[in-house]
Amino acid sequence: MTLRPRVLSGVQPTGSLHLGNWLGAIRNWVQLQDSHDTFFCVVDLHAITVPHDPALLAEATRRTAALYLACGIDPQRSTVFVQSQVPAHSELTWLLNCVTPLNWLERMIQFKEKARKQGDNVSVGLLDYPVLMAADILLYDADLVPVGEDQKQHLELARDIAQQRINARFAPEDQPLLKVPEPLILAEGARVMSLIDGRCKMSKSEPNEGSRLHLLDPPELITRKIKRAKTDPVMGLEFGNPERPEADNLLGLFALLSGKTRDTAAAECAAMGWGQFKPLLAEAAVAALQPLQERYAEIRRDEAYLSEVLREGKERAAAVATATLERVKAALGFLPAA
Numbered sequence: 001m002t003l004r005p006r007v008l009s010g011v012q013p014t015g016s017l018h019l020g021n022w023l024g025a026i027r028n029w030v031q032l033q034d035s036h037d038t039f040f041c042v043v044d045l046h047a048i049t050v051p052h053d054p055a056l057l058a059e060a061t062r063r064t065a066a067l068y069l070a071c072g073i074d075p076q077r078s079t080v081f082v083q084s085q086v087p088a089h090s091e092l093t094w095l096l097n098c099v100t101p102l103n104w105l106e107r108m109i110q111f112k113e114k115a116r117k118q119g120d121n122v123s124v125g126l127l128d129y130p131v132l133m134a135a136d137i138l139l140y141d142a143d144l145v146p147v148g149e150d151q152k153q154h155l156e157l158a159r160d161i162a163q164q165r166i167n168a169r170f171a172p173e174d175q176p177l178l179k180v181p182e183p184l185i186l187a188e189g190a191r192v193m194s195l196i197d198g199r200c201k202m203s204k205s206e207p208n209e210g211s212r213l214h215l216l217d218p219p220e221l222i223t224r225k226i227k228r229a230k231t232d233p234v235m236g237l238e239f240g241n242p243e244r245p246e247a248d249n250l251l252g253l254f255a256l257l258s259g260k261t262r263d264t265a266a267a268e269c270a271a272m273g274w275g276q277f278k279p280l281l282a283e284a285a286v287a288a289l290q291p292l293q294e295r296y297a298e299i300r301r302d303e304a305y306l307s308e309v310l311r312e313g314k315e316r317a318a319a320v321a322t323a324t325l326e327r328v329k330a331a332l333g334f335l336p337a338a
């Protein structure tokens with residue numbers, strides 16, 4: 001058997017997955033299963049880096065895992081697991097914490113933005129978020145990490161920690177301890193923007209729910225959100241006009257959801273007013289999400305199955321992660337357990 005390059009990625013179980021998570025990330029993971037050795041985790045430890053509600057965390061974690069499966073992640077071909085169930089993630093984070101310079105974390109853009117929003121209620125965990133993410137990746141010797149624009153800096157940090165702070169200090173040059181991962185920058189469709197502001201990314205943390213379509217939104221809600229989506233006074237949909245970010249975003253969504261090429265979609269909608277375009281977009285969104293929602297409902301009718309998928313995933317993940325952790329601990333000089 002030839003060794004396939006390994007891919008690892010994860011999504012936080014906060015709120016509900018939306019169209020940006022699907023079109024920008026998970027849909028591409030599904031394709032990678034044919035050519036790569038794929039690990040997908042639900043990063044629940046990351047979800048508590050901002051204040052969270054304990055009553056919702058477990059259900060959000062199961063929902064996220066079930067949505068992975070509903071989107072087409074196949075547990076026969078991928079390792080699907082919950083981050084907190086593999087203790088090596090927390091343990092490697094500590095080891096990496098002790099070699100990561102504080103100022104590398106203080107300059108992370110996402111930290112600065114989130115910290116600004118939270119005033120003086122910022123946890124050490126929020127600052128440490130990228131080190132936990134580095135541990136997620138490095139534990140699995142991942143070759144490639146599919147990341148969007150907003151996570152590139154975190155991946156860069158994981159590479160720097162592996163290379164400069166672990167391999168350079170604790171391993172002989174020809175036998176690196178940790179694999180240095182490469183980003184896998186995904187093609188078109190990777191950036192889905194907000195429905196209420198075509199210049200901002202569709203995001204879970206935006207308070208206005210009308211800014212995004214959740215994968216589990218019922219058809220009426222999808223239609224209503226699209227009806228209310230921001231427009232502009234210009235007639236006709238088009239790509240690439242910097243004055244018209246909403247037109248660009250919604251036309252792009254229409255192409256992705258209807259399975260048409262961008263050229264076909266652009267030609268079809270070039271002369272349409274918003275009033276004619278929006279129902280078409282709503283119809284395409286409802287039709288694209290329906291099979292996914294049906295599969296999700298089916299998966300949630302059999303909780304024992306989902307538990308079994310996660311149990312098996314945890315075992316496969318832990319076998320790989322524990323071996324890496326032991327390797328690092330040995331190199332750092334820890335006393336082996338008897």
Ligand code: TRP
Binds near residue numbers: 146
């Ligand atoms: N920080 C990532 C995000 O918000 C989620 C994440 C956590 C992740 N650990 C990861 C992504 C490891 C890729 C690999 O999108």
